[in-house]
Amino acid sequence: xxxxxxxxxxxxxxxxxxxxxxxxxxxxxxxxxxxxxxxxxxxxxxxxxxxxxxxxxxxxxxxxxxxxxxxxxxxxxxxxxxxxxxxxxxxxxxxxxxxxxxxxxxxxxxxxxxxxxxxxxxxxxxxxxxxxxxxxxxxxxxxxxxxxxxxxxxxxxxxxxxxxxxxxxxxxxxxxxxxxxxxxxxxxxxxxxxxxxxxxxxxxx
Numbered sequence: 001x002x003x004x005x006x007x008x009x010x011x012x013x014x015x016x017x018x019x020x021x022x023x024x025x026x027x028x029x030x031x032x033x034x035x036x037x038x039x040x041x042x043x044x045x046x047x048x049x050x051x052x053x054x055x056x057x058x059x060x061x062x063x064x065x066x067x068x069x070x071x072x073x074x075x076x077x078x079x080x081x082x083x084x085x086x087x088x089x090x091x092x093x094x095x096x097x098x099x100x101x102x103x104x105x106x107x108x109x110x111x112x113x114x115x116x117x118x119x120x121x122x123x124x125x126x127x128x129x130x131x132x133x134x135x136x137x138x139x140x141x142x143x144x145x146x147x148x149x150x151x152x153x154x155x156x157x158x159x160x161x162x163x164x165x166x167x168x169x170x171x172x173x174x175x176x177x178x179x180x181x182x183x184x185x186x187x188x189x190x191x192x193x194x195x196x197x198x199x200x201x202x203x204x205x
Contacts, residue, residue: 009178013132013158014171015114015150016141022163024141025049025112031139031168032065032110040176043101044110044131045071045094060086062112064097066104071097086117091124098127102134107179108172109134113141119149132157137175139168 018024029046036042045062048070052058060074073090101109109131117123131138132154141163142150161167 010157011159011171011175011178012135012137013154014137014139014161014168014175015158016139016161016163016168017144017147018141018163019144024163027163027165027168028110028112028139028141029063031165031172035108035172036065040108041104041106042066042108042110043098043104043106044108045097045112046110047112062090062094062097064094065110066097066101066106069097086123095124095127098124099130102130102136106136107176108137108139111138111140113143114150114153115143115146118153119146125153128153137179139172 016024016027025047029048032042032044032046043066045064048061048063050059050061059072062071062073063069064071071090071093073087073094075085075087098109098111111124111128111131114125114128115123118125118128128138128140159171161171
């Protein structure tokens with residue numbers, strides 16, 4: 001992949017490995033929503049799928065966690081088709097939402113998934129790479145069928161999580177605690193440097 005990794009902490013890049021029976025979209029959406037309600041700045045996107053009475057996929061929407069904007073990322077293939085294809089305009093909007101989160105003060109960025117499109121070099125692959133390179137914590141989901149592609153993409157960098165809310169909560173507690181400690185340490189270093197400069201400037205020449 002050739003990413004330039006700014007932090008020697010692979011725990012900042014977390015991928016939830018899930019299977020077809022897992023409701024990964026609801027899990028990520030609930031996690032992101034609870035963090036936002038607790039006051040944690042969270043950016044990125046989570047996904048919501050709509051289905052008909054027969055359980056067939058009707059549409060795919062992502063929600064921008066920073067703005068609450070709902071973005072349609074699918075087009076119905078036609079009456080009675082029961083299938084969807086990705087919409088390029090919607091994907092462009094989703095891309096902007098992720099990149100705006102990278103440029104913001106978000107403490108965590110969620111990207112709904114690294115799936116078949118990303119494994120093939122399309123979708124939000126570049127945006128996921130941008131999050132990793134930014135050094136901000138990333139949480140995404142990877143279907144088990146794309147696990148090898150994810151490993152190749154990241155060069156085995158990062159950590160893997162079970163598709164379980166308790167596991168995700170524990171990961172975030174650890175990451176956020178480390179991030180807070182880094183912030184405090186950075187402030188201490190800045191204060192020490194300022195004090196040293198002030199002392200030096202007050203000495204007689």
